[in-house]
Amino acid sequence: MKKSLFFGTLTAAGMVAGFAAAGTLEDVVARGELNCGVNTGLVGFAAPDANGNWSGFDVAICKAVAAAVLGDPNKVKYVPTSGQTRFTALASSEIDVLARNSTWTFTRDVDLKLDFVGVNYYDGQGFMVPKALGVSSAKELDGATICIQTGTTTELNLADFFKANNMTYSPIAIDSNAEGEQQYLAGACDAYTTDASGLAATRAAFATPSDHIILPEIISKEPLGPLVRHGDNQWGDIVRWTLNALIAAEEYGITSANLEELSKGSSNPEIDRLLGTSGDLGPMFGLDNLWAKRAIAASGNYGEIFAATIGESTPIGLARGLNAQWTQGGLLYTPPFR
């Protein structure tokens, strides 16, 4: 049932678009764009440039999903969400998918009624301190003032870590990475804590990154991944397998360079199924057969995205580490496409 609601005198064309539909997929297709929740600004993961064009590691997921579902990676409406507003934005249907370095935890998955569809970055919480502080381990941070983003798992991990080590700290709650950066650089806190990847991204943006060190302790497991609302399995499957397609593409050696060539047919039946040359995986969840090809074409396979946004050649300079393919000793391991 589609019913548009117009709200009184304030209503005007283009301002109101209301639809009631059974599934998120239908909503997205009817709307013609994907509402994707992203970070308000974390260089490398999701940040707008001066013209409002978003780019980054998480943004690539949004693009891939939009390409798979709508056929155009640019049909995405990026909704900047803070640590505090992200889950409510998702729960309240304001966004269709949340790709905002969010940690997969039991309570979020079960109690918040959200569905994590996979992991796109294996992370852990770390600390960054100025070199001048002369601290080389997180265990030496007793009594320190620590800047921390509110509404994140890091807040809870931090409380647990200090409690477990019988140390005290005074938290300074901040709302966004930009604020944290400002407070940290101004010396308002001794240490800044967030996911190690976020620390690297933040440090890379400093005027003199070498004045700051990231402490060796990783105090938590932070599997970061995109998530959707609980209860719409079809939509969850689409996002999950789009992510898997990107990861699988790297494993099978599909890159944006050889994508066209491989989609004409290859010797590997798995690649054929993935790119829609054979089989009919796409129609099983309501898309056409070329969905994965479009998703990969959007910004390349997982490895290409990683390298272009946060990899070692970028200012952020993250090594693949845990995020290498299982064949390379990492944790990325997609279920087979069959």
Next chain:
Amino acid sequence: MAEHHTAAFVRTEILPEQAPPVSEAGIIRWMRENLFSGPLNTVLTFVGLFIIYFVLKEYSPWLRHSVWNAGSVGECRDIVTAKYGEGATGACWAIIRDRWNMFMFGFYPRELYWRPTLALGLLIFAAAPVLFSESRLIRMWVLGVVSVFLMVAFPGLDVPNGDTALLAVVLVGMLALAWMRPWSLLWLTAVYPGLAVWMLWGGSAWGPTLAMAGFVIGWLAWLATRSFGTILSVGAAVLAPVLWWLFGMAPVQALLDASLPAAIEGVRSEKFGGFVLAVTIGVAGIVLSLPMGVVLALARRSDMFLIKGLAVGFIEFIRGVPLISLLFVASLLLNYFLPPGTNFDIILRVIIMVTMFAAAYIAEVVRGGLAALPRGQYEAADSLGLDYWKAQRLIILPQALKISIPGIVSTFIGLFKDTTLVVFVGLLDPLKGITDSVRASFEWKGAYWEPYIFVGCIFFIFNFSMSRYSMYLERRLQRDHE
């Protein structure tokens, strides 16, 4: 006897005026009277002088060393160091220059900047018959300045196929109208809301047109049912447009869009930012909250218990919670309260909340105005045999609103200032949203004061002129001769 009287000496001519003592004249006297009239005043003067000295000493070098042309904060610092030596500080206004467009338009598409600019210019024209109706001099000055501004701004804004000439013709035409028949500009005022929405958001022209047509439908319904009595006709005039908006409009629009497409490039709400966003929300809130506030005030003074109770409940509820929590309701909870799947524009939601917030305050201000009217005015209206609405419209409200002007305008100023809070629901307000976004870039990291000062100055100019205008209005409407 008299003739024998010999006066010792009588001066025959008047002495020339002498200069007053030095201490009683000119600047010295002024200083004695105004600055050093007593020990307390003397102390205060020196404290004041010290404050001025301190502020100048601390900040004037920073301002004097301003840099206007640079590509990044680092470059700014280098320039200051090179010019004024090591350790000198200087303001880096280059950030404003470099990101001027973002502060003004947010992420609004660059090639469409002319649309919000023109919408703002037309706003002044549309407001002219209402705001500057009495003095032709002031009106022409204001409109002239706006026209010149538009003509200067337009060539730089990538207007399609050089329509600057067309704009010039239109502006001259409207200026002529404003000169000769200012009231005819009321037509522009009437269609402006639809026009502005269309220009800002783009899309099909039929949407705003048909939405505005709802008012015409309401008016027609009122005309048609007038003979059945006030209550029925008012009911019809409210019901008909609501039905039209809810059910009639969408199919008609679909039909018209299919047969007579009249669309310009659409701009989505999340592209709005900076002062375009602040002014959009501010103006919409101001325009909508005044009527709503007046209705609420009348309802609160109503004899009908239930109506009064509802009005009191609404007003006290809205005034009792912070605006920011209402904005959270708009962004987080609205989807719980509306039918499943309904989703409507975040700017529209914010406008509704801001409007309700300001309306509750205006209702209280107007209620004060109504209460201040002498009872005789009500009784006089009754004795003339006017019904409730006529009495309100012709006698009570004009006077009550006149008394309430200062309060209403300060509510508007508050509303405009509160538009900065939209940053907390993810919109790019000029103060924090845009500033944070600009500072997130590599080049402008570390520029804290300049954006704040710049944005603060613009808000100050807007609000200060609003408060001065309210003083002018008060004087203009002064009818008693004191």
Next chain:
Amino acid sequence: MAIATEPPKQGFRLSQLLYDTRYRSMTIQVVVMMMFMAFAAWLVDNTITNLAARGKDFNFGFLSVRSGYDIGQRLIAYDSDSTHARAMLVGLLNTLLVSFLGCLLAVAVGVTVGILRLSKNWLVARLMTIYVEVFRNVPVLLWILIFLAVLTEAAPLPNAFKEGGSASMLLFDSIAVTNRYTAVPDPLFSRSLGNIDIGIFLISSDLMALIAVVVAGWYARRLVLRRATAVQNATGERPVTWWKSVALLTLPAVLTLWALGFHLGYPSLQGFNFTGGINVSNAFMALWLALSLYTGAFIAEIVRAGVMAISNGQTEAAYALGLRPGRTMNLVILPQALRVIIPPLISQFLNLTKNSSLAIATGYLDLRGTLGGITLNQTGRELESVLLMMLIYLVLSLMISGVMNIYNASVKLKER
């Protein structure tokens, strides 16, 4: 109105509901009520449907769950093992603290500036005008951000206060403004009475004793004054009371403080940070100063308008009666000016309290920061959290306006 003729007897017609003024208001009210109830039912129904669709329920059980997060500044004992309800209480107390201190400072600033603006001193009056206009016409959020930036950017690091460091403490080495916090002396009692545990949190008996003594002194002073008036009425001569008033107001408090062994714990630099005093976070300081100075500008205008509203004739009349300027102010001008000043002052207090929710910009964890922020986010109970938060703010506002209205009624013009 007396009606001369008996109205023609008629049965009730349906149209009377609309056209007969006796019934019309009833009709309108019933229709409006029905519409309102339908609207409310629609909202509730939608909410239930939506909650069901998301598999959620509406319950406040999450408040008794372990919160798991820490709060930097708190007035009562709290750690990450406490419940969300307690976190909410900590936030509420933080809101109350900043609102209360903000109102105090705002009134102090407002009254001073309002009176200085009326001063004959040209320079000072102009300076005050600039202050008022600049603060009134710029969003309060900007002031909060600027104060925060001033404190974090311009204030020195704590370790700059070391021997030979670049910074020095204020007010005889008792206050240190650093870029993290402002260290202020801590009031300590060496012969403390201990704390009273009322179940939810501890209340300092010392503070209670002090308040009780001061209130008692105040009451005693009123008795003295009343007696003086009675004597004056009887004999025409008013006994001298001022030294009694001063003694009653100050002596008991001083004695109590002495008895409790009151002294100040001065902050001193130990390692990285100051200890020994109270470290007030910059988030709080920025919010407090910004809210106070912003609201102070409005209060200044209210005070100025209030004083100007009292016509000169009142002063002249008081002088003609032979009252000295001080008594003129106390007995003639102030009572009348207060009547003009109090109602708008109440709404300024309300505004300040509500604006304290802008703590969101500084990271000061007030009610919005705890219940409407971290708790909401960690538990995902946005509906319950936001509604509860709004309810608390609403009750707070109604209480403030209630208390102030009582005061307002007591100074109201008694018309006969």
